[in-house]
Amino acid sequence: xxxxxxxYTLSFRVGNDAQAPQAITLYxxxxxxxxxxxxxxxxxxTLDRSLCxxxxxxxxxxxLGPGETAEVTATLAVPASPTVRGTYWGMIFVQGEPRPVEVxxxxxxAVERFGVKVYATVAGTERPAGEVxxxxxxxxxxxxxxxxxxxxxxxxxxWVEGTVQVVDRKGxxxxxxxxxxxxxxxxxxxxxxxxxPALSPGIYQVQAMLDYGGDVVVAGVAGLRVR
Numbered sequence: 001x002x003x004x005x006x007x008y009t010l011s012f013r014v015g016n017d018a019q020a021p022q023a024i025t026l027y028x029x030x031x032x033x034x035x036x037x038x039x040x041x042x043x044x045x046t047l048d049r050s051l052c053x054x055x056x057x058x059x060x061x062x063x064l065g066p067g068e069t070a071e072v073t074a075t076l077a078v079p080a081s082p083t084v085r086g087t088y089w090g091m092i093f094v095q096g097e098p099r100p101v102e103v104x105x106x107x108x109x110a111v112e113r114f115g116v117k118v119y120a121t122v123a124g125t126e127r128p129a130g131e132v133x134x135x136x137x138x139x140x141x142x143x144x145x146x147x148x149x150x151x152x153x154x155x156x157x158x159w160v161e162g163t164v165q166v167v168d169r170k171g172x173x174x175x176x177x178x179x180x181x182x183x184x185x186x187x188x189x190x191x192x193x194x195x196x197p198a199l200s201p202g203i204y205q206v207q208a209m210l211d212y213g214g215d216v217v218v219a220g221v222a223g224l225r226v227r
Contacts, residue, residue: 086155
């Protein structure tokens with residue numbers, strides 16, 4: 001949590017695991033996720049909730065010998081504005097020099113890069129909310145596949161977890177599975193997919209209940225006929 005108008009300091013260390021000296025470059029960037037969870041990357045300031053404009057760091061370039069490490073210090077200056085509300089995020093990228101790597105008998109030049117994610121949620125402005133957009137279930141002789149589309153309709157980063165259960169016509173729970181905690185950025189959609197054991201022929205209801213950390217649990221249902 002951060003407060004409007006305040007400045008914060010964070011630090012991390014970078015190292016050189018190569019066998020020769022290496023120049024390491026650091027720079028800012030934006031990122032988000034596809035509904036499937038894969039990351040997408042953008043120039044700094046691309047996203048509405050980018051905090052790259054609040055973030056500075058030093059040094060921007062480091063030369064390290066084999067096995068050496070160095071500390072990077074970043075400063076986060078939160079604007080003193082009432083329009084700054086909810087969670088903002090960005091990334092400090094750490095990139096090494098191109099170096100030759102052999103891949104299936106061919107030498108290619110590879111660049112190693114990793115990112116340090118930085119989040120800032122403005123205290124007192126949080127509005128957690130979410131909804132299940134769709135639940136779909138498909139049965140095969142081997143399994144039941146349940147797909148859940150969820151959207152973070154609030155303004156804060158969420159860790160979403162929950163339960164999927166299958167109920168028969170008598171109201172008995174015949175299958176049940178847990179959804180592991182999964183991060184969902186503000187405004188983002190996330191697709192959860194669960195595979196359950198095969199069911200006997202019959203008519204069922206699939207129930208998905210997701211907890212995003214708010215005051216309520218959101219849910220969705222889908223009918224399922226197994227022939």
